[in-house]
Every structure is written in structure tokens, then in C-alpha cells.
Amino acid sequence: MVRNLAILAGVVVVAGLGGTFYFSQGSGDEDQFAQCREGAVAGAIGGPFELVxxxxxxxxxKDVITEPSLLYFGYTFCPDVCPLDNTRNVEAVEILEERGQSVKPVFISIDPERDTPEVMAEFTDYMHPRMVGLTGSAAQVKAASQAYRTYYKKQESDDPEYYLVDHSxxxxLVLPEHGFVDYFKRDVTPEQMADRIGCFVEKM
Structure with missing residues (x-):
């Protein structure tokens, strides 16, 4: 049920963007990563954020994106989607490590009420030793989510401590000096992800 809601949320976000993600390349400059992309990406995604x-x-x-980084917005209480997606991302990162390429996995919470720094640390330590966990105030999280044009919405619940959050x-993939360069859907395998990310890393 939650998995279907999360997938639907992702579909809603894409539909809201006219069926495509957009990335800003700068006025007239040739896209050095064009060969690495599978589809059209144009417009503005990503940007500055301040989190905890x-x-x-x-x-x-600037403190976080010090090397090629793979960002995912989710929450630690997520029963299935977030663990599965982060596991896939970590597997891609490990494949890249075997190929001599370093990519930082980053997990940004969209549930700051429950995801304290301590909770985030426990989650990321379990997932991967180099995974960075980020949370913050409701305003900080909202600003970061809006920068990356992600969707999330807390579900109504009678218990204030046990609730689900729909999210994209x-x-x-974010690169230092370049910012957002590509995105990956849930159906991309770790091997496919590693191949595409590796292309970007090689062309930096």
C-alpha cells in the first residue's frame, strides 16, 4: 500500500513537470554530460540548502556535495520503499567503489518530527559507512525538498507518533561545481545506475 502510494507520488511529480525533469546547463554551453543521459533533462532542479x-x-x-553525490528524500520510519531504494543506491555506490570511483550516498529526511540527528545516524550507519544523513527544521526540509522539486505529505493519523508520509x-545525482545532472527512477537496477553515474564521473 505504502509502496504504491510512493510510486504514485512520484508519478504525480513527473506529471506536474510535464513528463520530464529539467536541468539548467547555462547559457548556450555545450553539455559535457550529454552522452551519459538517457532522456531529456532541462530547467531548474537542485540548488542551495541548509540542513542539520x-x-x-x-x-x-557546499559542505555536503564535496564529491559526486546520490541524494534521496525519504524517512527512517518508511516501512518498505525507503529501505529498498537506499539499499539499491548503496549497491550502486559499492559497485562504483569496486571500479575505483567514489560517490557519496546522501539521505535527506522529509519527516523532521521523528528523524532527529540521532535517528538519522543509526539509519545511515546501518545502510553504509559513508552515507550522510540530513534532517532539520520543518522549514529547512521544505526548502530543500522544493529545491529538488520533490513531493511529500504526512498522512492523517490518530496516533501522533505512528504515521506514514507519502513521498516521491x-x-x-549531484556533482560539485555542476549541481544536479541526472535522476533515477525506482526501476533502475544498481548495475544500470552505476554505469550511468560512472559515465558522469569520468567526464567531470
Whole structure:
């Protein structure tokens, strides 16, 4: 049920964007990553953010995106979609590590009420030793989500501590000095993801 809602949320987001993601290449410059993309990506996704790291420090996108990074927006109480997607992302990162390419997995919470830095640290430590967990105030999380044009909505619940959050399920590849360059849907395998990310890394 939750998985279907999350997938539907992703579909809604894509539909709202006219069926495509957009990325800004700069005025007239040739796209050095054109060979790495599978589809058209144009317009504005990504940008500055200020969040709280799993160590409790306030950080910006400049502090986090210090190497090629794979961003995913979700929450630690998510029963199935988020663990599955983050596991897939980690598997892609490990494949890239075997090929000598370093990519940082980043997990951004859209449930700051429950996802404290301590909770995020426990989740990311379990997923991958280099995964970075980010949370923050409701306003900080909303601003980061809006920058990446993601969707999330807390479901109504009689219990304030046990509720689900509908959310989009895309993963975003972000490069230092370049920003957002590509995204990955849920049906992309770890091997396919690693191949596409590796292409971008090689052309940096």
C-alpha cells in the first residue's frame, strides 16, 4: 500500500513537470554530460540548502556535495520503499567503489518530527559507512525538498507518533561545481545506475 502510494507520488511529480525533469546547463554551453543521459533533462532542479547533519551540525549543500553525490528524500520510519531504494543506491555506490570511483550516498529526511540527528545516524550507519544523513527544521526540509522539486505529505493519523508520509521516490545525482545532472527512477537496477553515474564521473 505504502509502496504504491510512493510510486504514485512520484508519478504525480513527473506529471506536474510535464513528463520530464529539467536541468539548467547555462547559457548556450555545450553539455559535457550529454552522452551519459538517457532522456531529456532541462530547467531548474537542485540548488542551495541548509540542513542539520546526523552529527547535529548545521550544514549547507557546499559542505555536503564535496564529491559526486546520490541524494534521496525519504524517512527512517518508511516501512518498505525507503529501505529498498537506499539499499539499491548503496549497491550502486559499492559497485562504483569496486571500479575505483567514489560517490557519496546522501539521505535527506522529509519527516523532521521523528528523524532527529540521532535517528538519522543509526539509519545511515546501518545502510553504509559513508552515507550522510540530513534532517532539520520543518522549514529547512521544505526548502530543500522544493529545491529538488520533490513531493511529500504526512498522512492523517490518530496516533501522533505512528504515521506514514507519502513521498516521491527519485534519486538525484549531484556533482560539485555542476549541481544536479541526472535522476533515477525506482526501476533502475544498481548495475544500470552505476554505469550511468560512472559515465558522469569520468567526464567531470
Amino acid at each position: 547533519s546526523e552529527t547535529g551540525e548545521t550544514v549547507t549543500d 521516490t527519485f534519486s538525484y
